[in-house]
Amino acid sequence: MGQNDRVIENNQPTPQEQLKFLKHIQQILQSGTFTSTYKFALLMSITRLAIEQGQDTGAALRLDYLDIAEKFIDLYWKQSLPFQFSQYEPFIIQQSTGRQAKVISEIQKAQQQFKTIAAARRDSVFWLKLRKSVASTVKQMPVVYLQNLNGQTVEFLYSLEESKQSLKLFPKVMYCLRQFSEIIEELCQKRWIDFVRLNKQNLIVLDGLPDLDEFMFAPSRNQLGQVADFLIDLQQCQCFYCGKSLKNSKYAVDHFIPWSLYPADTGHNFVLVDEKCNSQKSNYLASEHFLQQWLERNHLHDQAITREISQLGFLTDLQRSHRVADWAYKQAIENEYLVWLGGKDKKILTQGY
Numbered sequence: 001m002g003q004n005d006r007v008i009e010n011n012q013p014t015p016q017e018q019l020k021f022l023k024h025i026q027q028i029l030q031s032g033t034f035t036s037t038y039k040f041a042l043l044m045s046i047t048r049l050a051i052e053q054g055q056d057t058g059a060a061l062r063l064d065y066l067d068i069a070e071k072f073i074d075l076y077w078k079q080s081l082p083f084q085f086s087q088y089e090p091f092i093i094q095q096s097t098g099r100q101a102k103v104i105s106e107i108q109k110a111q112q113q114f115k116t117i118a119a120a121r122r123d124s125v126f127w128l129k130l131r132k133s134v135a136s137t138v139k140q141m142p143v144v145y146l147q148n149l150n151g152q153t154v155e156f157l158y159s160l161e162e163s164k165q166s167l168k169l170f171p172k173v174m175y176c177l178r179q180f181s182e183i184i185e186e187l188c189q190k191r192w193i194d195f196v197r198l199n200k201q202n203l204i205v206l207d208g209l210p211d212l213d214e215f216m217f218a219p220s221r222n223q224l225g226q227v228a229d230f231l232i233d234l235q236q237c238q239c240f241y242c243g244k245s246l247k248n249s250k251y252a253v254d255h256f257i258p259w260s261l262y263p264a265d266t267g268h269n270f271v272l273v274d275e276k277c278n279s280q281k282s283n284y285l286a287s288e289h290f291l292q293q294w295l296e297r298n299h300l301h302d303q304a305i306t307r308e309i310s311q312l313g314f315l316t317d318l319q320r321s322h323r324v325a326d327w328a329y330k331q332a333i334e335n336e337y338l339v340w341l342g343g344k345d346k347k348i349l350t351q352g353y
């Protein structure tokens with residue numbers, strides 16, 4: 001980061017403003033007036049979009065409702081499938097205290113027609129229709145109620161009046177969402193799980209079950225086999241990190257920007273690695289050397305990656321992936337994260353990497 005960047009960034013919120021923002025988020029999540037899990041999904045969706053579409057400035061950001069809807073479908077798809085919890089019949093989680101939430105019913109209809117979210121996304125006409133319908137629910141329900149703190153509306157994220165065509169985040173909100181994304185994700189997931197667990201309609205089946213967060217929020221492994229088939233050719237059967245041959249070893253698809261940091265699948269983020277590197281890299285960011293290698297690979301093979309991996313149904317957009325990476329490495333520098341150097345070595349990432 002140079003001197004010039006400092007000048008551009010001068011509309012950033014003050015530490016006091018950032019703290020107040022975080023307190024507001026906490027109040028939203030503690031408010032006991034939820035009747036569905038939409039609010040969690042909305043907060044997570046706008047946070048992820050602030051990373052994908054925004055930058056580290058105090059500027060306002062406009063979000064398309066169709067993009068928010070896409071994130072909603074991503075979040076709810078797996079949770080809308082029947083799941084075999086212990087000795088009970090396959091059970092679908094109730095996401096609302098009353099009738100099943102509308103978005104869930106719509107996703108369930110889609111699931112009767114398409115086996116995977118990837119297949120649904122490939123049918124562009126169907127996919128747009130589903131997004132439009134989810135977008136309209138999002139606009140009418142959680143967008144209206146999200147900023148209700150125990151009965152009182154406090155507009156600190158966006159103004160409803162200005163958000164008819166697209167959701168317009170107030171200045172400084174994008175910055176705070178990007179800054180606190182890991183905290184917001186974790187708080188939302190915890191509260192979401194609590195809501196589902198305590199919902200009377202789920203209580204009998206879910207009471208005491210330990211693996212709920214795995215089912216609700218872990219990445220889906222469904223399509224990764226096919227991603228691996230493509231990557232093994234692209235990488236000429238070599239581990240992305242250590243370069244050793246994958247011929248006689250087990251391999252895995254790794255999220256280059258770790259899932260723990262940014263829990264969404266994007267096509268360019270996948271690399272194929274051997275078992276050893278996979279377990280050693282674990283949840284760490286890879287060092288700047290690997291970052292360069294990843295950026296180069298993506299530029300060089302952008303067309304093939306986009307064509308092949310989007311065909312498997314993943315969102316595949318070079319710009320979007322690289323903006324997420326920019327955000328992640330900036331966070332790592334500011335917060336002195338350890339990065340993985342290969343093998344057993346790690347170091348703290350510093351400025352000017």
Ligand SMILES: [Zn+2]
Nearest residue numbers: 239242274277
């Ligand atoms: Zn390796």
